[in-house]
Amino acid sequence: MTAPLTYGKIFRFWLPLAATWLMMAVEGPFLAAIIARLAAEKLNLAAYGVAYAFGLVAESPVIMLMSASTALCKDHDSYRKLRNFSLSLSLAVTLLLALFLLPWIFVPFTQRLLGLPPDVARLTHGALLCLLPWPAAIGLRRFYQGVLIAGRQTRRVALATCIRVLSMAGCALLLYQTKTLDGALIGALALSAGVSAEALLTRYLAGKAIAAVRQKAPGGTTPAMSYREIWDYYLPLALTPFIGLSIHPLVTFFLGKSRMPLESLAVMPVIYGLTFVFRALGLSYQEVAIALLGEDPDQHRLVRNFAIGLGLFSSGCLTLIAFTPLSDLWFHDLSGLSDSLTDFARLPLQIMALFPALTVLICWQRSILISRKLTRPISLATALEAAGIFSLLTLAVLYFPLAGAVAASIAYLVGRLLAVAVLQRPINRQHVKAT
Numbered sequence: 001m002t003a004p005l006t007y008g009k010i011f012r013f014w015l016p017l018a019a020t021w022l023m024m025a026v027e028g029p030f031l032a033a034i035i036a037r038l039a040a041e042k043l044n045l046a047a048y049g050v051a052y053a054f055g056l057v058a059e060s061p062v063i064m065l066m067s068a069s070t071a072l073c074k075d076h077d078s079y080r081k082l083r084n085f086s087l088s089l090s091l092a093v094t095l096l097l098a099l100f101l102l103p104w105i106f107v108p109f110t111q112r113l114l115g116l117p118p119d120v121a122r123l124t125h126g127a128l129l130c131l132l133p134w135p136a137a138i139g140l141r142r143f144y145q146g147v148l149i150a151g152r153q154t155r156r157v158a159l160a161t162c163i164r165v166l167s168m169a170g171c172a173l174l175l176y177q178t179k180t181l182d183g184a185l186i187g188a189l190a191l192s193a194g195v196s197a198e199a200l201l202t203r204y205l206a207g208k209a210i211a212a213v214r215q216k217a218p219g220g221t222t223p224a225m226s227y228r229e230i231w232d233y234y235l236p237l238a239l240t241p242f243i244g245l246s247i248h249p250l251v252t253f254f255l256g257k258s259r260m261p262l263e264s265l266a267v268m269p270v271i272y273g274l275t276f277v278f279r280a281l282g283l284s285y286q287e288v289a290i291a292l293l294g295e296d297p298d299q300h301r302l303v304r305n306f307a308i309g310l311g312l313f314s315s316g317c318l319t320l321i322a323f324t325p326l327s328d329l330w331f332h333d334l335s336g337l338s339d340s341l342t343d344f345a346r347l348p349l350q351i352m353a354l355f356p357a358l359t360v361l362i363c364w365q366r367s368i369l370i371s372r373k374l375t376r377p378i379s380l381a382t383a384l385e386a387a388g389i390f391s392l393l394t395l396a397v398l399y400f401p402l403a404g405a406v407a408a409s410i411a412y413l414v415g416r417l418l419a420v421a422v423l424q425r426p427i428n429r430q431h432v433k434a435t
């Protein structure tokens with residue numbers, strides 16, 4: 001972008017990525033609605049929620065490959081090294097998930113440690129088997145998405161995700177019509193089909209961007225990064241989603257031990273799916289900020305102000321749903337929850353209404369640090385966020401008469417506030433040095 005940056009240019013650059021995240025956000029509510037309309041609603045929703053949480057943990061080490069490739073893929077050498085790094089990492093996380101599914105590891109962990117009922121554990125195991133292709137497909141498509149973003153081809157990212165959603169929906173609807181599989185397995189198979197199709201198409205669509213970056217010879221005053229330097233740079237980024245996404249299965253443990261456990265396990269995937277729709281707006285902005293800040297640090301004010309407006313808009317929309325009859329429309333009519341589960345889900349959603357704005361804020365903070373190659377504070381903040389969540393949930397389970405879903409919502413909100421406060425300190429120090 002050689003012309004001066006404007007809010008309109010930021011919007012047009014960000015919009016395809018926002019569409020990408022919003023399309024992905026449809027997956028959770030869509031599949032929950034399918035599962036809710038099949039037999040054994042509560043058991044399959046609970047198992048799908050647990051399997052999805054474990055799937056997120058399995059993919060967590062590769063999630064930040066998009067940010068890394070956006071920031072680092074500048075020439076032939078950096079592309080080649082980061083591609084090899086991404087392939088190796090994607091293979092490793094797939095093998096680890098397969099190892100976890102061995103019965104002598106899986107059964108004690110889920111039934112004895114997490115305390116899942118045997119029926120839920122059985123359905124969870126089957127769903128995770130269906131999710132085995134998930135981590136590697138996520139890793140490869142996120143690496144090539146970063147190459148596309150760095151090459152200013154965000155529309156191609158959105159196109160591949162559109163195919164993902166269509167593949168997921170087609171697979172889910174086909175299996176729903178046959179009614180031969182449990183709902184949790186249908187959800188997991190649909191997710192794997194969708195993301196596998198997206199990964200293949202993203203690699204194809206990134207062909208021109210790959211050719212362009214491979215034609216660039218290393219240049220500038222900064223020496224090329226070695227594999228060891230890539231590892232040192234990426235390790236805190238890998239730990240960040242790993243810690244963050246590990247929160248969800250551990251929260252599942254607390255939900256299983258809390259008051260109203262089955263109701264809490266059933267509604268949390270639906271609540272998480274709805275909040276993700278609005279958090280996706282902030283998550284989609286992280287790579288935009290990395291790309292634009294890396295291009296011209298003088299545009300800091302414009303990129304920051306756009307983030308502020310985005311945060312206000314996303315939390316405002318969720319607040320409107322949470323505190324009006326629109327919540328009944330979402331939970332009961334669209335998600336297929338019963339009247340009792342709809343009433344139960346309302347308060348946790350209201351507590352989470354501020355979460356989308358906090359997501360925009362923390363993604364903005366991370367983008368500043370990633371563009372400056374300061375990745376360690378990011379994983380530290382996430383670790384402290386997790387510690388805050390677990391501490392609050394422990395207190396709630398032991399001492400307070402709160403339903404599990406309500407306690408989890410409060411803990412998520414307070415933990416995120418803590419992480420935001422921790423990340424602001426290194427940003428302030430960088431600002432002082434710059435001035």
